[in-house]
Amino acid sequence: MKNTEEILRYFPSQIYTLLKNTLLQNKNLENDLQEIRIRVERPILLKSRQADIIIDYKVNIAEVLQILEKLCDNSIYAYKNQICEGFLTIKGGHRVGITGTAVTEDNRIMNLKYVTSLNFRIAREIIGCSNQLVREMIDLRNGTIYNTLIVSPPGKGKTTMLRDIIRNISNR
Numbered sequence: 001m002k003n004t005e006e007i008l009r010y011f012p013s014q015i016y017t018l019l020k021n022t023l024l025q026n027k028n029l030e031n032d033l034q035e036i037r038i039r040v041e042r043p044i045l046l047k048s049r050q051a052d053i054i055i056d057y058k059v060n061i062a063e064v065l066q067i068l069e070k071l072c073d074n075s076i077y078a079y080k081n082q083i084c085e086g087f088l089t090i091k092g093g094h095r096v097g098i099t100g101t102a103v104t105e106d107n108r109i110m111n112l113k114y115v116t117s118l119n120f121r122i123a124r125e126i127i128g129c130s131n132q133l134v135r136e137m138i139d140l141r142n143g144t145i146y147n148t149l150i151v152s153p154p155g156k157g158k159t160t161m162l163r164d165i166i167r168n169i170s171n172r
Helices: 002-008 013-025 061-071 076-085 131-137 158-171
Strands: 033-039 044-048 052-055 087-090 094-105 108-121
Touching: 002 013, 013 033, 013 044, 013 052, 013 061, 033 061, 061 076, 061 108, 076 087, 076 108, 131 158
Parallel strands: none
Antiparallel strands: 033 044, 033 108, 044 052, 087 094, 094 108
């Protein structure tokens, strides 16, 4: 419940209630929930490991902006650099992908306007998932860490693995 509560607080009351009720009706969904996709004039999509659940509620542009303002503590300008990177990291290590119309200058994104969707990626801690990998990464003879590249499709645990690697290395 903690992971989703950290995220649900960013939603306007009507969307919050819809999400909360959907989670209560689908007991396993809360533990398996990976993403909440909010798109202007589209239904809300909840992605889990098992299935996708569509909530028949079309989010309007004002609600998307309201969520974005809450994510930015009512100061979107202060988060401009993160927004230009395409995502925000929020409390709990969750990430929110942001899409809209990019304003560019010299082939660099300078701003994002007309935000049309937000994709909440729910962070999960899996303690010990990197134990075997860390043993392969550490050069005990030289007391260093080998260069390591972690590659996998989206949603397969790269960030979860990296966080556990960091925990493992800093505890040794």
